[in-house]
Every structure is written in C-alpha cells, then in structure tokens.
Amino acid sequence: MKKLLQVLSKSGLDGFLLMIATMILLAYFLPWPGMVKEPVSLEDIANIGVSFIFLFYGLRLSVEKLKSGLVNWKMHIVVQLTTFLFFPLIVLVFRPVFVSNGFELLWLGVFFLAALPSTVSSSVVMVSIAKGNIPAAIFNASISSLIGVVVTPIWVGLFIASATGSFDVSNIVIKLFLQVLLPVIIGITLNSRFGAIAEKYKKQLKYFDQAIILTIIYTSFCKSFSEHLFEGFTTLELAGLAVGMMVLFLVVFVCIGLISRFLGFSDEDRITVLFCGSKKSLVHGTVMSKVLFQHSTITGIVLLPLMLYHALQLIAASIIAQRMAQRKEIQFLQKYSV
Template sequence: MKKERQATEGLVGLIPRAGALAARAGLDWFLLALIGMILLAWLFPELGVDREPLSLGDVANYGVSLIFFFYGLRLSPGKLKAGLSSWRLHLVVQLSTFVLFPLLILPLRSFFEGGEQELLWLGTFYLAALPSTVSSSVVMVSIAGGNIPAAIFNASISSLIGIFVTPLWMGLFLTSSSGAFDLGSVMGKLVLQVLLPVVLGIVLHRYWGVFAERNKKKLRIFDQVIILLIVFTSFCESFARDMFSGYSLLDLTALGAAMVGLFFLVYGITSAISRLLGFNREDRITAIFCGSKKSLVHGTVMSKVLFPDANIVGIILLPIMLYHALQLLASSVIAQATARKAGWEATGE
C-alpha cells in the first residue's frame, strides 16, 4: 500500500513538471484543444453539420471578420515604420514565405496525382502558399534575440500579402486541374471578409489601439476559440462524409514526418541565404524564424473561401495543423538554444 501511495504521489508530482515542460516546448492548451476538437468531431460529427438550432459554421464566419478587425486594431503604424529600413531582410522573408515554400512542394504533385493521397498533397501545397504567422514569429525572434521591429513588420505585411498571393497560387493549381476556380469571386470574398476588417481596424487604431493592446490576451483567446470552431465544423463535415476512410495511420505519420522535413529544409535554406547576404546575427534570426513559419489562422480562414466543398476541408487542414504544432515545438527549442548560445558568447564562457 505504501509503495502504491508513493508511486501515485510521484505520478501526481510529474504532472506540473510535464505541464511546464510542454509549455516551454510550445504545447499550450490551444494545441491540445485542436486535438480535442478533432476527437469531438469524430465522435459527434452531426454537431457541426446540423444547422438547427444554430449553425456553428455561420458563427465561425462572423468570428473570422472580428479576428481580422482586432488584428488591424493591434497594428501600430509606428512599429511598422520602425521595421521598414531592412529591405533586404524583408525580401528574403517574403520570398521564402511565398516563393520558396510553394516551389519545394510543387514538383511533388506528379507523385500523388490521381491517388487517394492527392488531397493530402493539395493540403500541403495550400500550407506552402500561406502567409507567415504573426504572434509566434515575433515571440520566437524576441526569445532568440533577433530584430524585433523587423519581425513585427514582416509578420504583419505577410498577412496582408497573403490575402492576394495565396489565392493566386491556389488558383493557378485549381484552375489547371478542375477549371472550376473563380479567382475573382474568391478575391472578392477575402477582401470583404479579411482585408476590409483589417483596414477598418488600422483606421480605428488611434482610437481603440490602446484598448486592443491592453486586452490582447483576451483577444488572442477569442481568435483561438474561432479557429477551434472552424476546425471542428470542418472535420465534422469530413467525418460525416467518411472522407478519412482511405487514409491509414501510416499515411498520417508520413505526413507528420514530411512536415518536420519541410520545416528544417526551409530553415536551412533561409539560414544559408542570410549568411551569404552577410546579415548580422539579429537579422539572420529574424529571417530564419519569420521565413520558416506558416499561419494556422489564415489557413483555417481561407479554407472556407478557397474550398467550397466542405467535405474535403478537414483533410486540407491536416498539413497546416501538423506543421503549426511542429513549427512551435522546433522553433521554441531552437530559439531557446540560440538565446543560451548568445549568453555564453557574451560572457566568454
């Protein structure tokens, strides 16, 4: 009995330590909630499909516009101006985000064309065409000791560029394969649902910007709840139509391994380019962390517009969800290691 009690106490004692370790690695409640939403959608797909008494999909649509309105409120013109001068750094980050990623994935299309894994390739290509993250990029750059004003500028401008560039990449692919992609309609929806709220938020920044900054933690929780709702309804549609029946655990494991490989490949290429261009340490850190990230927020939001067939959206979102989790894990470890190395060099140890 005594041994059992000691074992139980030891297990309980491990919980807070495991929680702290998970938090340091980027495994916050949001990533666990994402897994929970998928599990819930698998168990009760009808909750996200039924429109009575309330359509969760419609709630998510309205929430998307609010996400980007609050995002615009938090965009400080002063911080953006502070990062304007490093044009070579900005060019490397944006080319990595919107050119390097897609060009790495595009040649692989022929290996998956016509098979059940084609949707996974499409989701991976969609991931490659997405803009960079905002908050996590700036946080990692800050931890590693990089150029924070440039990180804020690049993360923010990437979100705006992605509203136009992501549909262009996807339009090129979807039009050539199906001929059913209406680029003008898609751009119009994104302008109304995403760009217009951002612009409105920027205009009102001078009045409500302080409020938004003061409540940024609460607004971030709101953002995450809407994303969870989108993920839940998307997977409900896919599970209800039995869209995952053709994919094995091995397929999903291979996809996860491919996401890890993609992250480190882009990370290595961006790092090499930064060194060739003679970037200092701070700019090199910013280029690496901003240029290797992808935004789950934009991925979930744009999927509702770019892929009108709700049945496939759950599968399309799998790569970006895996990449999101893995990029947080990897970049968190790298950022902390970079910060420790800088400390050692500063003290001469």
C-alpha cells in the same frame, strides 16, 4: 525541461493544441452539431468570427510602425520571398508524386500550408528567446499577414479547380474582400482611436481567435468525416505526412540560414530571418480555408498538414531558439571573462 515547457506554453503549444485534437475527436464521434443548419449553424458563427479576427488584427496594426520598419529592406525581402515563393515552389516540385499516388487533395493541403503567411506571435516569441531583432520580427510577421491576404488565394486558386473540380473566382474575390480585406482596412483606419484598447485586451482577443479556429476545425472535420474522406489514409501514410512536414520545416530553415549568411546579415537579423521565414500561421490558415473552401467537405483534409506543421514547427523552433540563446550567452561570457 521545465524551461522548454514554459517556452512551448508561450508559443501556444499547450492547452490549445490539446483542444485542436479534442475538436477532431469530437467531430468524429459527435458530428451532428457541426452539421445542423437551423436556427443558427456553427459554420455561420465561424464566418462572422473570421471577419472579427481580421478586424481586430487591423486594429492592432500601426501604419507608423510599418513605415519605420521598412529601413532593413534586404532582410524583409528575403523573409517574404521565402514565405510566399520559396515555400510554394518546394511543394510544387513534389506535386507529381502526390498526384500519381492518388493524394492530390492531400497535396493541395500541403500547398495551401506553403502559401500561407508567417505567424505573428510565435515568430516574435522565438526571435525574442534566441535574442534576435525583435522590432524586425514584428514588422515582418505583420507585413507577411497583409501580403498573405492577397498572395495566398492567388497561389491556391491555381490548383483548387483541378483538385476539387470547381473554383468560382468571382465568389472567392467577393468573400475575400468582405470577410478579410474590408475588416483589415477598417481596423487599420480605426487604429489611432481604438488600437490601444485592442492592445490592452490582446489576451482576450487571442482567446476569441482560438475559439473561432476551434469552431472552424470542428465543423470542417464534421463534413470530412461525414463523407468518409479519411478512410483512404492508413496510419503509416499519416505518420509519413508528419515526417514530411518536419522535413519541410528543416529544409526551409537550413536554406534560409545559408542565404542569410551569404548576404552577410548580422546574428540578430539572421535569427529574425530564420524564425519569421520558416513559420506558417494556423490562424490565417483556418480562417482562409473558410473563404477558399466554402461549403466544401475537403476542408478537414486541407487543414491536416497545417495542423501537423503547426505543432511540429513550435517544438522544433523552441528547441532551436533555446540552443541559440544558450550559445549567445556562452559567447558573451567568453568575450567578457577576465
């Protein structure tokens, strides 16, 4: 149990998850700080913070490492197709069920989750624990984040108008370029000069990322609670959503495992595909919600499935990774025992 808690801590499932819950409670009982516009609003601070998150992300991306990671192209294609095609198509199938029961906004949140890129840090941690292909995991998680900058808004944009009643394409494109694409490009350009510094202070940068994420979650839920958007959901329905997120993770995980076996991947590559293809990024989800759902009161509802999935994926993936590692150790001992 102690070892499992250490794994969860490394994955981010510790104080940060508790702080997320705290921000939601704070937004419910004390929403006015998140609604204040003068002299400087928390929303404005979060908008600036989003740009810095992607700038620092670009600083830590080495073009040379990305090029060298292209060798195992078959594995990369499976991971990216799972992340950006298989995931959204699964959720898309269930749209009529949500819409017919009056939960279109909730479905949009699940679909937003499904269209997000893979998470970098926890994917690499899980692959490392399960003794998979770590360089391939780093490459896939990194390239997934870059692809998601373009693909996620395209997927979600197809349904924002029907769910919210409006979708200003030109405004979204401009904000995406200024807040996301441009900072990433600048960061990659400056990697050769400042990449080592960014890598040295990655722990501090992680805390900065988390602070911005918590600010976004707080302000988003302040808006949603002020409009009483959660009053239509019962405890049973929210519990059902959590169960649905767990089922979604397991379905994708099992399907990826079957595909990787069919394609004849090695054990190390199969582990990498499993964990990189089934994870979704809370960081990208929260910061992209600021761009895609700007000034919208529905952001809290949209982020709810992602936060549930984030917590559940870390718990499930940690348990699975531990068991994989134990199984490989047993196989090793059996093979070389005298």
